[in-house]
Amino acid sequence: MRDNKTSQAAIEYDANVHKTIPRYHLFHDETLDLVKSTVPKPLAWLDTGCGTGTLILKAIEQFGQLRFVAADPAEGMLKITAEKLANNEITYVLAGSEDLDYTDDFDVVTAIMVHHYLDEEGRKKATKNCYDMLKQGGIYITFESIRPNTETGTQIGLKRWQNAQLLNGKSPEAVDKHISRYGSELLPITIEAHKKLLTEAGFSTVEILWVSGMQAGFYGIK
Ligand SMILES: C[S@@+](CC[C@H](N)C(=O)[O-])C[C@H]1O[C@@H](n2cnc3c(N)ncnc32)[C@H](O)[C@@H]1O
Structure with a gap:
């Protein structure tokens, strides 16, 4: 049973995410490196x-x-x-980005593969809230599945994503089910739209961090 917005149940997420999202571990590595x-020396994240x-x-391992x-x-x-972070001091909050209630509080805000479930208004609200929650000079880093600029580019990208999942050992039915979420449950936007979104949220520095296939990373500095 799905208990979150991804294509798999929470308990199965870690074992399967690499099969679904090509180069998933790089999102975290690139984020930490940035x-x-x-x-x-971040104080709050x-x-x-x-x-x-x-x-x-x-x-925690690195910082x-x-x-x-x-x-x-x-x-x-x-x-x-x-469970994974037991023995560490962490504050847990059950809420989406759009509903979090902090102001000028963090040096780093990360949203990795998170906002592509939101419609345009929801995404704007979530991104603006991430901006508001950062201290001045703080950094927002986000990765998402993206939408190529053309329908042809989208079809080529989806075909490649499909092939990557098959090569990673997913069944054709599971791959079809996942790919069919694109545009319905997954609402990706183009790279240009991401840059505009970050600029309109107020970030003074807006950059592309990483792109591969149908996924990309971006950052904004407040
Ligand atoms: C693909 S997982 C990514 C999880 C994690 N960031 C990672 O790197 O593995 C997407 C996560 O976003 C959460 N999510 C869905 N809608 C969200 C929202 N509006 N705000 C924040 N998180 C959301 C889901 O519950 C899920 O845990």
Whole structure:
């Protein structure tokens, strides 16, 4: 049974995410590397849509214990995060990015593969809230599935994503089911639209961090 917005149940997420999202681990590695170069000594870090807590676990390994807030609207996901991060001091919040209630509080806000379930208005609200929750000079880093600029590009991208999942050992039925979510449950936007979204939220520096196939990473500095 699905207990969150991803294509798998929370309990199966860690075992399957690599099969579904090509180069998934790089999202976390690129994020951590960017934080190291921009905010080398963060004091407070919000990971919104934390899922099963993998990014925070890696962040603790690299940056040590600091004030971490792990937020997610799915109880099943937060429960796994809490188990994974037991023995660490973490604040857990059961809410989506759009409903989190902090102001000028964090050096780092991360949202990895999180906002592509939201419609245009929801995404704007979530992104603006991430901006508001950052301290001045803080960094927002997000990865998402994206939409190519053309229908042909989209079809080519989806075909390649489909092939990657098959090569990773997923059944054709599971792959079809996942790909059919694109445009219905998954609402990706183009790279240009991402840059505009971040600029309109107020970020002074807006950059593309990483692109491969149907996924991309972006960052904004407040
Ligand atoms: C694909 S998982 C990514 C989890 C994690 N960030 C990672 O890197 O593995 C998407 C997560 O976003 C959460 N989510 C869905 N809608 C959200 C929203 N509006 N705000 C924050 N998180 C959301 C889901 O519950 C799920 O845990």
